[in-house]
Amino acid sequence: MNALNDNHPPHASDKVGPRWRIFPKTDIKLFLLLAPITLLIVVFLIIPIVIMFNKAVSGDEILAAYIEVLRSPVYINVFMTTLKIATMTTVLTLILGYPVAFALRFGKPKYRAIVLMLIVLPYWLDFIVRSYSWMILLGRRGIVNEALLWLGLVDRPVKLLYSLGSVVTGMVQIMLPMMILTLFAAMLRIDAKLMDAANIHGANRWKSFTRVFMPLSLPGVYGASLLVFVTALGFYITPALLGGPSETMISQSMLLLASELLDWKTASIAGTLLLFVTTILVLIYNRLFSIDRLWGGE
C-alpha cells in the first residue's frame, strides 16, 4: 500500500525497548523472534523516513521551501482534497460498517463465520484488480450505465468514473473490511449482560442500544475511524485509477514531484507534513483512549 499506514509496527516494537536494558536471559528468545521484523522495519521504513525527513529539514532556505509549499494554492488544494476524500471515506465506511459489526456481534455464531468470511474475501483480490473492477462497473458503457439506460432512468450515459464519487466508492469498498473488523473486535469487548441489565430495568431494545451499547462502542468507533482515516490519507492507486485531476491526492503529488519533476525536496516536505498530521491524530487518540485497547490491551 504505502509507507504511512504502517505507522504502528514501530509503535509496537518500541514496547520491548525498556526490556533490552534489563536484558534477562529469557528475553533473548523474544529478541530473536522480533529481530527479522525489526530489521525489515528499520531498513525499509525508518531509514527512508529519516532520509526523507532529513531532506525536508536540511539544506539552504529550508524554511522558505516550507512557506512556499504551504502558500502554494496547488499543494493546499491537494491537501484539502486529500482530507476531504479521507473524511468522506471514513464517514461512509462507519455508516455502512457499524450495523454490520453490530449484527456480527449479536448474530448467531454459525452465521458469524460465514459473514466474516464474506467480509475478508475481497482481501484476496489485489487492490489494482478491485480498482479496475470499479472502472468496468462505472465506465461510460459500464454495467451501471447500461442498467440505468435500460431502465430508462437516464437518456445518455452519466459520467460516473473519474469523479469524487468513484474515488470514494472505490476507497470505501477497500476500507470497509478494516472498519468492520476493528469495530467488531471493539464490540466483542462489551459485555452482552449489560444489555440484559438495561433491558430488565426498563429499557426497550432501542434505549438499551442508545443508552448503553452505543456509548460503550464509541472508543471503538473513534479508533476504527482513525485507522481508516489515516490509511485513506495515504491512498495512491485508487484515486489514480478512479479519479480525475480534481481528485488528486497527496501521495500522487509526491510521486509526481519525486519521479517526474525530480523535486525531491518538495516531495519530502509534502511527505513530512502528511506524517506530521497523521502523528498528531494518532497522539490525540492515544491520549484520549489509549490505542492499545483497540487491540485488546487494557
Added chain:
Amino acid sequence: MLSMDTDTPHPEENSGASVRLDALRKSFGFVRAVNDVSLDIPAGSFVSFLGPSGSGKTTTLNLLAGFITPEAGEILFDGAPISHQPTHKRGIGMVFQSYALFPHMTVFDNVAFPLKMRSEMEKSQMRKRVAETLAMVQLAGYQDRYPRQLSGGQQQRVAMARALVAQPRLLLMDEPLGALDKKLRDQMQIEIKNIHRRVGSTFVYVTHDQNEALTMSDFIVVMRDGAIAQAGTPQELYDFPADEFVADFLGGANLIKGRIVSGDAKRQQIVLDDGQNVVAPTTGMPLQAGTTASLFLRPEGVSLVPLERSKISAEVVEIVYMGSAFRVIASVSQQVISAMVSREDIAGLQIGSKVGFNWEEERSRVFASEAGAP
C-alpha cells in the same frame, strides 16, 4: 398485571408479587434445560433455586426475566400470564452474577437508570430515591464514583441498589455473591435477608451454594436435570430430604449402602453388606425387598454410644477437630459414617477402636439407590 410504574411514594404499599410457574419447558437443542417445572412462589417470600450447574436453575431465572421464552407452559405474576410480555415491561429488578454495572455511568446514574426508564419521576424525587436506596445498601456518599473505582463488594451493593430502586415486586438474583470472598459473602447474606424483610418484594435467588440457600431462604427449590428434585422450607429439605440427591446436595449426609430386607407402610429394614441390620421409617411407598438402598443420617444427628446400646458399630478412622465440634469418621461395611460430636464424647476414643453409633430412628431415612450415585 404487574403494575410497576413505581410512582407509588409509599414503600409500604409495595408488596411482593406471587409467581406461578405452570408446566414450564425450555430446550436447547436436544437438551431439556427446564422440563415441565411447576411451582408456586408465595408473594413476598425469599425463594432459592439450588442445584449443580446444568440443573436448569439459571434457565428458570432467565425465563422469569424474559431473556428467553418458554416453548411450553406459562409464567404468571399475581395470576396474570406474562411469558409473552417483553422483558422491559415486566417490572422486575435483577442482580447479575457479574453485576453488569454500566461502566460509563456513575453510581448515581447506574442506580437511577431504572427510574429514568420506567417513570416520569421528577429530578428531585429521583435524587431522593437514589440516595435512600444507596443508604439502604450502605453506600451513601458514593454517588459520583464510577464502578471501576469500587471494590467487588461495593459493586455488588450498587447492583443491589439498581435492582431495588424502582421498588420492583419481584427481584431476581443470579449467584450475586459468587465473586466475593467468604467473609464478605457471609455478611452480605445477612444484609440481603435484612433488605428482603424491609422491602417486602418477592426474591428469587439462584445459587449453587447450599449454605447460602439455607441461610437466607424461606423456601428452597432443589433442581436437577431440568426438573424440581424437591421444594420446601430449608428445614424440611435438610431434615427430610426426598431422595439421595437432595440429601447429598444439602449439607453433609451419611448415605450408607445396603439392601432392603422387608418393609411395610410404617417401617422398613435394611441390611448392610457386613450383615448389620437397621430399621428406618417408611416415607412414601415402601421399597421392595432386595432393592439396593441407602440409609440416610445427618452427621449431627448421630451420637457415640457404648456398643451394647448402639444401632450399628463401626471402626474409627479419623477424628477431625472442626473448631466448634469434632467430626468422628468411622468405617462400617467398607463405607464411611461420620458423626459430629462434642469434646466430652471423644474422650478416650482411639483410631482403630470399635465404637457404637446411635440416632433417633425418626430422623433416619431409606432411599432407593441411584445408579452411579455415591
